[in-house]
Amino acid sequence: MLTTILVAIVGVVCTELVVMCSSSLRIAYLIVSVLFLLFFVFCGLPIKASTLPNWLSGATEISVLRWALQATFINQFNGNTAVFPDLGSVSTYDLYLDLFGWQDNGMWYSVGVILLNIAVYKVLTLLSAGIHVVRLKGGRKFRKDENVLLSLNKLV
Numbered sequence: 001m002l003t004t005i006l007v008a009i010v011g012v013v014c015t016e017l018v019v020m021c022s023s024s025l026r027i028a029y030l031i032v033s034v035l036f037l038l039f040f041v042f043c044g045l046p047i048k049a050s051t052l053p054n055w056l057s058g059a060t061e062i063s064v065l066r067w068a069l070q071a072t073f074i075n076q077f078n079g080n081t082a083v084f085p086d087l088g089s090v091s092t093y094d095l096y097l098d099l100f101g102w103q104d105n106g107m108w109y110s111v112g113v114i115l116l117n118i119a120v121y122k123v124l125t126l127l128s129a130g131i132h133v134v135r136l137k138g139g140r141k142f143r144k145d146e147n148v149l150l151s152l153n154k155l156v
Helices: 002-022 023-042 054-060 065-076 093-101 107-137 146-155
Strands: none
Touching: 002 054, 002 065, 002 107, 023 065, 065 093, 065 107
């Protein structure tokens, strides 16, 4: 439940960042769709992390879905011998984690990585908003509009 809420928050914050950096909403819709598709592709379910080339292996580390799925899996199935029985010296739980390229760092480690992603996306959004405001501020000038002043004087 916690990871579901955190992934929803990551989605909102990441979408805010994309919208703030995009020149139009159409481009933002396209970028958000592609970004979440990439998050899914690199989460470990469709493509195992160890099968990726070295230059692309870091993409699995920034996939928020990977950390959410890993945290949920560890929370639900760690120590559950009814679902993952030990076969002698072989732990089927560890084999299943290895199948998707996940590590048993603990649920709270994965939640911490998700919170770190939220913080990074929010800071980047605030920086992008600040840059946007500074860029607009240079072109805006506050001056008296003579036509408005004349029309106000006529009313009085």
